Amino acid sequence: DAGVIQSPRHEVTEMGQEVTLRCKPISGHNSLFWYRQTMMRGLELLIYFNNNVPIDDSGMPEDRFSAKMPNASFSTLKIQPSEPRDSAVYFCASIIQQGGNYGYTFGSGTRLTVV
Amino acid sequence: GNSVTQMEGPVTLSEEAFLTINCTYTATGYPSLFWYVQYPGEGLQLLLKATKADDKGSNKGFEATYRKETTSFHLEKGSVQVSDSAVYFCALIIQGAQKLVFGQGTRLTINP
Numbered sequence A: 001d002a003g004v005i006q007s008p009r010h011e012v013t014e015m016g017q018e019v020t021l022r023c024k025p026i027s028g029h030n031s032l033f034w035y036r037q038t039m040m041r042g043l044e045l046l047i048y049f050n051n052n053v054p055i056d057d058s059g060m061p062e063d064r065f066s067a068k069m070p071n072a073s074f075s076t077l078k079i080q081p082s083e084p085r086d087s088a089v090y091f092c093a094s095i096i097q098q099g100g101n102y103g104y105t106f107g108s109g110t111r112l113t114v115v
Numbered sequence B: 001g002n003s004v005t006q007m008e009g010p011v012t013l014s015e016e017a018f019l020t021i022n023c024t025y026t027a028t029g030y031p032s033l034f035w036y037v038q039y040p041g042e043g044l045q046l047l048l049k050a051t052k053a054d055d056k057g058s059n060k061g062f063e064a065t066y067r068k069e070t071t072s073f074h075l076e077k078g079s080v081q082v083s084d085s086a087v088y089f090c091a092l093i094i095q096g097a098q099k100l101v102f103g104q105g106t107r108l109t110i111n112p
Helices: none
Strands: A005-007 A010-013 A019-024 A031-038 A042-050 A053-056 A065-071 A074-079 A088-095 A110-114 B003-006 B011-014 B019-021 B023-026 B031-038 B044-050 B056-059 B062-065 B075-077 B086-094 B106-111
Touching: A005 A088, A010 A019, A019 A088, A019 A110, A031 A074, A042 A065, A042 A074, A053 A065, A074 A088, B003 B086, B011 B019, B019 B106, B023 B031, B023 B086, B031 B062, B044 B062
Parallel strands: A010 A110, B011 B106
Antiparallel strands: A005 A019, A019 A074, A031 A042, A031 A088, A042 A053, A065 A074, A088 A110, B003 B023, B019 B075, B031 B044, B031 B086, B044 B056, B056 B062, B062 B075, B086 B106
């Protein structure tokens, strides 16, 4: 199993540009989560999907952020337009619940730098 | 609401020292508890978990016991190694829910 795959690993972009982060969850996992990690705020849950449907997007900071999950094997997090304060590491995680054994698996993250 | 509080870091120890990282929680329901570890430049990895009171999770020499009476899940290791240097996150999930709630993380550095 290749685990949760995120791309790109690193992204440097100029302020105002559109950024798209990608995630491929583990096959068979039915929930997907996007987290943002910064020194100041730690790990923040942005949005999560269950069976490809967005369940809770209350953590999405503002309208510049959007996320989609068109199918069970792919999700995107888009920032348009990007701002320097969006610089962070963005993690994707997927999960399958089996009798209380919560199998959360995280990707390696995308380090975003907006200059 | 549901929240997790960890001891403030950073924590710096010498190799072979005893480690304790404190974690306490508040929960509206009945939580499962986790410790995750993040090595430099990597994502979070599950280190250990406990799903009910008095359960002890263990892995790689680390242990944590689910203490309902003190709402705690402290992480311990008897003899740390340089390779244990990482950021450690305590987390909970309410059974039946899906959102994992993290503490703020504790950075651990082990010196040779």
